[in-house]
Each structure stands twice: as structure tokens, then as C-alpha cells.
Amino acid sequence: DQQVKQNSPSLSVQEGRISILNCDYTNSMFDYFLWYKKYPAEGPTFLISISSIKDKNEDGRFTVFLNKSAKHLSLHIVPSQPGDSAVYFCAAGSTLGRLYFGRGTQLTVWP
Amino acid sequence: DVKVTQSSRYLVKRTGEKVFLECVQDMDHENMFWYRQDPGLGLRLIYFSYDVKMKEKGDIPEGYSVSREKKERFSLILESASTNQTSMYLCASKGGGGRIYEQYFGPGTRLTVT
Secondary structure (H helix, E strand, O other): OOOEEOOOOEEEEEOOOOEEEEEEEOOOOOOEEEEEEEOOOOOOEEEEEEEOOOOEEEEOOEEEEEEOOOOEEEEEEOOOOHHHOEEEEEEEEOOOOOEEEOOOEEEEEEO | OOOEEEOOOEEEEOOOOOEEEEEEEOOOOOEEEEEEEEOOOEEEEEEEEOOOOOOEEOOOOOOEEEEEEEOOEEEEEEOOOOHHHOEEEEEEEEOOOOOOOOOEEOOOEEEEEO
């Protein structure tokens, strides 16, 4: 059973607007959450992360919000740019070492 | 910068062939991972390794085996390739310690089995 879920397979946003990508998880033992970005024919690259002791982490145009009670996190991209068009993977981990990935959301930013 | 390299970007093999996918990392990382990525299914963990000569099954180990003889190298082996193993294969590594979570990925190998 999937422990990390990204329920929207795709998202289309106009350039300059906000992109919001969502992720839900089921395992309360997860204590760290990450977002990866993947372009076609390339490996995923780390984007931003958040520890379970925080509810927000910001890095430039990217902000991740964590709602532990709802077991939900979201990635906000403001403003969105065409170069942000990629597949975004949410991942969760614990001290056991491995990460659990969602199925990804294809973000398309159009001019 | 961490560098993870994979032996081939594209590979075409025939059904029944034995296939070796090689991964090398240059950061002295203890942990290495093999995933496959398929459309709509995300990244699925095949095998991982916490140390040399150690391996753990991931979520979809059937039809695969691995080898870790040296710390920097982690090999994925398809014993008898089948068409349903056509996929993008991604290797990743991460440092040791329970509080280190970020994995670094290689560029991937697009394997086609005909």
C-alpha cells in the first residue's frame, strides 16, 4: 500500500502564478519530507525538504508547508516559470534510512 | 558536488539476456539504492544496500539481484530480462547516519527489452 500519495498526476499553471503541489502520507513515523524535481531523461534532483518539527521551510521561490495533524504537505512555487515544468516527486523518510516516494505530479507552466 | 554515474544512458537487450547495470558514486556514501521509474507509478525501490556486501530487498525485487563488492559501486542484475522490465532505472546514494535523508541520483538508464 502506498505510504506517500500524490493524487494529482498533472497541474497546469500560467507563468507568474502560484503552483501548489500536494502530497499526503499515512505513516506517522516519517520525520523528514523532501521534494524532488525531474526533467525527462535525467535523474531526480533535490529541491527542498522539511523536518517534522517544522511547519514551513522556504528557499527562494519554493516553500514547503507541513501539516502533521492532517499528514499533508504542499510545495508552493511563486512565481512559476516555464523552466519549472517538470515532474515533482514528494518523498518521506524516517531513521530507518529509505525514502518512500509518491507517484509524481507533472507540472506544466505555460507563458 | 556529489556525483553518481551510471554505466549506460540507453540500453537495448533481448528477452532472456542477463543484463548488468552499473552505478558508481564518488562521495564515499554508505547507502546506495536502485529504483525503476514507470509512467504513473513513480519511483519504486528495487534493492538497497547499507554497506559493502550487504543488501536489502525493496518493494519490487522479483527478477532482480544486486551486488556491492566495493563501497563506491552498486550493480543491478536482471537475471533473465523480460519485456516487463523495460523501464528507466535510477541509482541513488546517500551518506550514513540516521539523520541524513537526502539521496543523490544518477542520470538514469533507459532499458528496452525486446
